[in-house]
Amino acid sequence: MMEQSTVLLAEDDPDDVLLTRLAFEKARLANPLQVVRDGVELVAYLQGDGRFSDRNKYPLPILLLLDLKMPRMTGFQVLEWLRNHPEHQGLSVAIMTSSDQDPDISRAYDLGADSYLIKPPDAEALLALVQRLHAYWVIVDHPLETCPA
Numbered sequence: 480m481m482e483q484s485t486v487l488l489a490e491d492d493p494d495d496v497l498l499t500r501l502a503f504e505k506a507r508l509a510n511p512l513q514v515v516r517d518g519v520e521l522v523a524y525l526q527g528d529g530r531f532s533d534r535n536k537y538p539l540p541i542l543l544l545l546d547l548k549m550p551r552m553t554g555f556q557v558l559e560w561l562r563n564h565p566e567h568q569g570l571s572v573a574i575m576t577s578s579d580q581d582p583d584i585s586r587a588y589d590l591g592a593d594s595y596l597i598k599p600p601d602a603e604a605l606l607a608l609v610q611r612l613h614a615y616w617v618i619v620d621h622p623l624e625t626c627p628a
Contacts, residue, residue, distance in 0.1 A: 545558075
């Protein structure tokens, strides 16, 4: 069920991590939020390597919130990695970045991102974004059933 599914946040800025956690709490989302600090840690999480081997503690996510500008392995490199690992093709990826440059947006979509979101400038705007994101993914994950005629 969507409400019990993990969201994985790949973000290296501790302030953005804190603001995202607060936005999830204020939006009263039941989704557990896991955090990784860079692309290498993200790949280890998805592969279940090292400290991420316990799937009860680190379940596979249903949604990845991915920053493009991370150390060791960028968001673009993560998208390329995901494209080459079919076992993770079902993972929905929403880019959350400060870059509003057309080449970044086009490249992210070309590499398989599902959404491209510009990081809001403050906590209130981030809360509104998280609420919209939640509503969108609920609709995508649970489409309306057609009524019998």
